[in-house]
Amino acid sequence: MSPNAESIIKFNTGRCKKCGLCGYYCPQRVIDYNKEGYPYLKDPEKCKQCYLCFHRCPDFALGVNNNYGEAISTGQ
Ligand code: SF4
Numbered sequence: 004m005s006p007n008a009e010s011i012i013k014f015n016t017g018r019c020k021k022c023g024l025c026g027y028y029c030p031q032r033v034i035d036y037n038k039e040g041y042p043y044l045k046d047p048e049k050c051k052q053c054y055l056c057f058h059r060c061p062d063f064a065l066g067v068n069n070n071y072g073e074a075i076s077t078g079q
C-alpha cells in the first residue's frame with residue numbers, strides 16, 4: 004500500500020534468529036526470506052503497515068522508523 008514501507012520496516016540481522024514468525028503473521032504475505040534465511044519485504048508496496056510483524060517478533064529484531072545501520076537484511 005505504501006511506497007515507503009521498505010524504508011519503515013527494517014529487519015536487524017544482528018538480532019534475528021530466523022524463526023519465521025514475522026512472515027507467518029503478516030496478513031499481506033509480503034515478508035519473504037533471503038538465501039541466508041533472513042526476512043525482507045519482497046513486496047513493500049503491498050505492506051499495510053499494520054506492524055503485526057513488529058509485535059510478533061520475539062527478539063525485537065524489527066524496527067519501525069528506525070535505522071539499524073548495516074545490520075539490515077535484504078532479498079540478496
Ligand atoms: S520474527 Fe523476528 S526473529 Fe523471527 S524471523 Fe522475523 S525478524 Fe527474525
Ligand code: SF4
Nearest residue numbers: 029050051053054056
Ligand atoms: S507491517 Fe503488517 S503488512 Fe507490513 S510486513 Fe509487517 S505484518 Fe506485513
